Amino acid sequence: MPLPMPRFHEDSLAGQLYLERGATVAEEARRYAAEHRLRPAREDSVRIAAFGIDVQVAFCTPGASLFVPGAVEDTQRTLRWLYGGLDRLTELVFSLDTHRAFQIFHPAWWQDAEGRPPPPLSVITAGDVRAGRWRPTRHPEESLAYCERLEASGRYVLTIWPYHALLGGLSHALVPAMYEASLFHALVRDTPTWFELKGEHPLTENYSVLAPEVTEVRGQKVGEFNTRLFEHLMSFDRVYVFGQAKSHCVLSTLMDLRQHIERTDRSKMGRIFILEDAMSPVPAPPLDPLPPALDFPRVADAALRTLREAGMRVVRTQDVLEP
Template sequence: MKTCLFIIDMQNDFCRPYSNLYIPDAEIDAGRIARLIAGCAKDIDGIILAQDIHQVMNITHTVFWTDLGGRHPKPGTPIKAEEVEKGEWIPFTEKERVLNYLRHFEKETKEFHVVWLEHCIVGSEGAAVVSRVMREVRAWAARGHFIHIVEKGAYPFAEQYGAFRAEVIVEDAPSTWFNLPLLQELNTMIVFGWQEKPVPIVWRLRFGNYWIFLRLCRKL
């Protein structure tokens, strides 16, 4: 049986104390992941790095939205389809596309879309994998392996917490579709390492084809 290390959101914007979406003790977790790779490199057959990659103007960012007074919402604010219909929150562009997304999000997740501070902006230092982790990943790759990169969140009109698909699948945005090749690659022994709040990681294992995920989890 092959062993794959699946590292999720181990990026500077989640792991640095002064960053926009810092998670307490994330830098300690990063050290643990780095030591795991260094100590078990010969036993690891594959490493997958799932990374948030966003535009500045992303539906998940506060700057994407304004109220009637031109003010941006506070981080953690839920944005409801009903509020957008009434003009209480105004997206900077493509209102109908945004409304369609919000309606589907609320129907499929039974939750409301939440906005955050800008984070993991494409090409930025904040989007980079924590250096001590990346150093060990590179050393592992130099033993004769390829690093598998999975980018999520590049489509600016949908939230994507998980690596497998966006919270709402958008027909004309392939990056939001279910990533079946990734699931097939993980038909092996998996070690998860992630850096984000607990709720999204539960969603990662829950959405999509529910039966497949349950079967996959029993192999851990």
């Protein structure tokens, strides 16, 4: 049977901004652990990680610049799942998309012939840069090389995103209700939450938590595969993945997990459990015709099918979390 919700939890808070209630959460954690006789996570015989990808205000709170439709409901389902399985979840791992104003996917990096920045969700190709339709405001040679390398990868083309997850701003923070869950889990199970920052280098996008889209530009190293995090995740018997967005950061992370599991130990593919009802795709941009690569919901659904075929498990939050 799932554990009951803690007394401070309210579904309606999942999409709201508020100051985390540290003292209230801590008091409830002491009472809850004693009442349900919960043991420290270090005593778990089966080690299970809950891996939350970019469950941040930027993507999960209505009104944020990159709010993903469906994210509030995803957060509500995830919180019920986290609390219900608190006694079996050994560790919570959260990534935090972390950006600054001047990055290659933000409007300030580019301008047209009149000096105007591109509107959000503009697509900039290497051909656009060579033709002068969009001009970088800094690092011109590297910017063109980046677009070329990104397109050659076959995963994405450069999309200009609204300013989001800016370090020091409110949108960078974990959703308050999710942060309270992380604090509650830490105190009840006597184990710290693992936080992983990603996305700070100005010359590359970092959808995946494990690696940037491009790691080298004109001989300059701009990122590398996060071996430390990968090995940490693979130390668990099961890893449940959730977060935003299904079509971008979650998908890219899962693809990197698949690739590196195949390279190291294919038998571990079944350790990855994808919580399909705890993530939503970015809506497709209003383009006609719509390039197939920008039909984000379709791309995400097709990718999940290939990941299932590769051996990952696709599950839902209401499924029983087995011990």
